[in-house]
Amino acid sequence: MPAAPPPVVVPDLVDRLRDDLTAAGYDVDGVTARLGDLAAVALARDQPVPARRVLRGADDPVATFVRLFTLGDAVPAAAAARALPRLGLDGADALGLVDRVGDDVRALVDLQPHAVVDDLGEASWWVCSDLGELAHGGAPLPTDHVLGVGAASMTLVEAVVPGLTGMRCLDVGAGSGVQSLHLARTGTEVVATDLSERACAFARFTTALNGLTVDVRPGSLLDPVAGERFDRVVANLPFVITPRRDDVPTYTYRDAGLPGDDVVRRMLTEVGGHLATGGLAQFLGTWEDRSDQSWRDRLATWVEAARAALAARPDGTDDVLDVWVVQRELADPATYAEAWIADGGRPDRATADAWYEAWLSDLAARGVEAVGFGIVTVRRRPADSATPPLTRFDDEHAGIPGAWRDVLAAGLSGHDALGALDAHRDPARLLGARLRVAEGVVERREHDPGSPDPRRLLLVDTRRRGLTVEASTALAAVVGACDGDLPLGVVVEAVATLLGEEPSRLVERLLPALTGLVADGLLAPVSRP
Template sequence: MLPHFPSALTDALRTALRRAGYTTDGVLGLLGHDAHAALGRGEPEPAYRATRDAGELGVLVRLLLLGSAEAEPDVTAALAPAPADELVDAGLLRRDGTELIATLDLRPHADEDGEWWVLSDLDTPAARQDRDHVTGVGGASLTLASATVRRPVGSVLDLGTGCGVQILHASRHAGSLTATDLAPRALALAAATFALNELEVELLDGPWLEPVAGRRFDQIVSNPPFVPGPARVDYIYRDSGEAGDAALAGLLHALPGHLNPGGVAQLLGSWLHVRGQDWPDRVRSWLPPGVDAWIVQREVTDPALHVGTWQRDAGLDVTSPEARRQAGEWLDWLEAQQVEAVGFGHILLRRLPEGTDTEPTVVFEDLPGALEDPLGPEMAGWLDRVAWLRAHASDDALLDARLAVAPTVVLERYDVPGSAEDAGWSEAGAAVVRADGPRWRHEVDAPAAALLAGCRGELPLSELLALLSFAHDRPVDELVAATLPAVREFVRHGILLPVEGWPGPKEAGR
């Protein structure tokens, strides 16, 4: 049965959740940081203890977050004015004797600007094994949301919306909201999530870009089914039905055609590392002309880890005969395709304005490990810096520019053990490092360090190089040839910021 929440019931449920304080702050305040952290680790007992004698909010936390069966009179009181019978009919609850149990996941979700509620399927091993399972606020959706550029736009498309998490975040900065999905259960849960949060969203049924054929948007976000494997669909949320990364290849080729000039698309993706092929070359071949692209590879897994990770994600017992049979078929397919590893990461695309006469910027970078800061501001900064570099593509234009070292950049010098004559240490090198965002790091020699020290936004780059030429007794032409490629990389990574002509929200040095 598909969930169905009539508008009157949705209004009553919203009233109940607000009255009980069932919000992110309300739940955190009730549980406390320790019990909340334990719940995030999958340890529910501290949360159960914290909800003792906690009134209606305690009932809702146990019922909706902890999966507890609660006495019907208590649930009726906590969810008033939403009638319990109607919530059972809608698919949110079920009866077990004199108790009620949640059959859907209903939880608060927030960012720095607002608060929502999200309806999805339960996140239990048994529920995840359902072919039509609709995931909730999980790691992938949070990863994409934290990496998305948040600037005012006229229109946003969420391709494959699932339960609608990306649309919730987009509602803060987009004039119109469109979401698509091909799964009836996902469409039903997304519709309920949008209604519960009083959002007007155009919700369309159909695969991939078919529902928006002929249309363009200012921004597209997507957490598509990106898990490479044989051409089958075990779980709609992860499997595309096409073999390997063919679905991602087709999507990257088609997406820019649905962007307005200057429009941006962001998605998560996974690509194969095939023996004898360079993976950036494979992904680059999928891109149409006229598109800036930044592909950030966050992790690379071997085939066995890839298969095991996604089997556990589906709630399977990887030691069971059925899971072993599936894993064997999957690994056989990967081996037949000569797959050595599987990459995963972020893809950022921008359709260039019509008439742009310079080549698009296509960059592939590895960014492994945990990130301390959200990637969204860095994505926005990359777009700005690449646009500035395009406007200053000639050497003369770059030499005329005034640049300033970003305020978060530090210079690190490091030594290595040396001989007794040099007090046990020898100077080994230096690097400039950004202390925010992805913590970009660049090794620098003495002239490069001196050049960066002079970049205070006061002199054009040409004059700084002339001074450097005199100080280091090197021909200025030689310095220019050696320095400009590095300067472009410093700008692209936000080590150096332009003082003038900056397309971002504010200019460096102001």
């Protein structure tokens, strides 16, 4: 079934809709309270039965909005009119939100509350997108489908390093406008791009409904902002590797129309030229791990190309690019194919098998042994002889929840701190610094039953991803004494005396680990007046 036309922005009507949604209490807390925890959690798993049981026969505004915009159910026109007293059904129809059939009303779009609580405080919005799989009853989605808030959206939200206010921001692959909402919290100007004209329409509606002014431009990736630079760039790229065959659908929300992992290569190599000095870009992506080239080697060639491209620009010769890639998942070809065949509605068995064959053949043709997924962070900064460009590839397969923004922020700060101490060139310079253990870093000890001495000492960063560093007795003692009062060299000497070791030998043994703790942000230099 073809999708309905996207909503249109009529300012006066959008204002009335916002007033109705606000007056009804149609926000995340209001929906959860109305459904109850069991039904709300089930609905988040795309299981509608508990919600339908709770809302059966109900016609209060929140119930009406959930039934209409989330479940895709027909609701009595009278109930819809009561839920939208300011907008009215004629206004909802004019905006392209509903379709009236006899005495009932059906939604043409998905309209969901979205909220976040983080270091910036609380924020609440509404996101308008195409009706989801629940409303489609499991049928395949149209290929021009525009997603709402999904798992990838929130993965990126959780990874974006906090920044200063007053920034010029860019949302690449904007979709329904989720990242633009978050960028607007710190950006005085937000530009959004998407290859899909339909997605641009939804992004305009979402941002207008939330009272925001966002410059939404159609076009591929960075093409619509040629010659422009930004302080912050985020991109929820259409990164799915899809076989280039006519019988395999290419959904615009997940496929850029490029072969293999070329969309990530293109984004990485081009984004540096669109960053202001001091600017930061972060985006999600997938990449191929091939029999003749590991994923690390593959991305390393892209990093070299990105730096060469920046150096060739008239405005880029004095700047460098820091690049940090965190691979969060690694899937074999079969697992990867199965995941994306099931995405967007389940096809019949014969069709699914044909797509499966196409995926495996496509990946095998390039020698792909696995497909990685993760977060790419790119920073542009002035060249500094004491601080070499950061090139870092981390492999984190564990299901580590959230707070990646803190991990990445701490790592970037740690790299800069080592540069400020000139410790990249000469690690021994770290010995003159006063260091303090970062908040949330704890020591844990593992004992064999009945043994008074620990079998293992662990330094654990409990604030973020649970980063764990196995430590010797000497390293744990040094870290434990880092309170910012004494230079690190003095602390190491004191520990060496306590342990009966030669200080110079202990320094030689511990310095690499201590440098790594600063690089990861578990230890931080303290400025002294």
